[in-house]
Amino acid sequence: MKYLTEFLGTFFLVFIIGLSSNPLVIGLGLSILIYLGAKFSGAHYNPAVSFSFCLKKTISISVCFLYVVCQIFGAFCAALLISILTERLVLEPNLNEPYFLIILSELFFTFLMILVIFLVAIYPKTKGNKYYGIVIGLTVSLGIFFVGNISSAVFNPAVFIGPAFVDYLNNGDAIQHIYLYSTVTTAGGLLAIIIYNLFFEKNKN
Numbered sequence: 001m002k003y004l005t006e007f008l009g010t011f012f013l014v015f016i017i018g019l020s021s022n023p024l025v026i027g028l029g030l031s032i033l034i035y036l037g038a039k040f041s042g043a044h045y046n047p048a049v050s051f052s053f054c055l056k057k058t059i060s061i062s063v064c065f066l067y068v069v070c071q072i073f074g075a076f077c078a079a080l081l082i083s084i085l086t087e088r089l090v091l092e093p094n095l096n097e098p099y100f101l102i103i104l105s106e107l108f109f110t111f112l113m114i115l116v117i118f119l120v121a122i123y124p125k126t127k128g129n130k131y132y133g134i135v136i137g138l139t140v141s142l143g144i145f146f147v148g149n150i151s152s153a154v155f156n157p158a159v160f161i162g163p164a165f166v167d168y169l170n171n172g173d174a175i176q177h178i179y180l181y182s183t184v185t186t187a188g189g190l191l192a193i194i195i196y197n198l199f200f201e202k203n204k205n
Contacts, residue, residue, distance in 0.1 A: 021148075073162075075159055113188075156185065
């Protein structure tokens with residue numbers, strides 16, 4: 001059930017992104033999906049999140065791998081459906097902006113998103129709260145609002161990879177940015193772990 005949840009959650013997340021560019025709509029959609037899936041899989045819907053939870057030993061390596069496969073496949077299926085219903089969903093950096101700013105945008109907001117997830121999902125002093133989904137969704141909304149026009153505000157390797165493969169099958173070249181959106185978002189997750197361990201782990205009781 002947890003793998004199906006990750007597939008469907010990522011599918012609907014990408015589907016929402018493909019049909020709306022409104023940051024609040026995307027954030028609210030993510031919040032709803034998190035509340036729906038949290039009890040089944042933890043509602044990651046993001047390889048960077050799953051990798052970070054794996055490093056925190058919250059999930060196993062094998063579960064992390066299968067989560068990532070389901071997430072990418074869900075994103076691909078959603079992007080394929082979007083291309084049939086409307087037009088291709090293509091997420092690319094704005095190359096008119098300095099490249100370091102594109103990297104910093106993805107790095108900082110992925111870091112912020114995953115740190116927020118740690119603080120509302122696994123931090124003992126707040127674990128079990130009822131607002132975790134709203135907080136995570138609003139964090140993503142803020143990221144889209146501030147850097148959407150710079151980096152496309154992806155913060156999620158699956159959200160990029162699924163549509164990029166559909167774009168590639170249609171002779172597009174968005175896939176060339178896969179290294180940016182996979183490595184930088186993963187680095188954001190690693191930074192979140194470091195900050196969490198340094199400043200919150202020792203004060204968790």
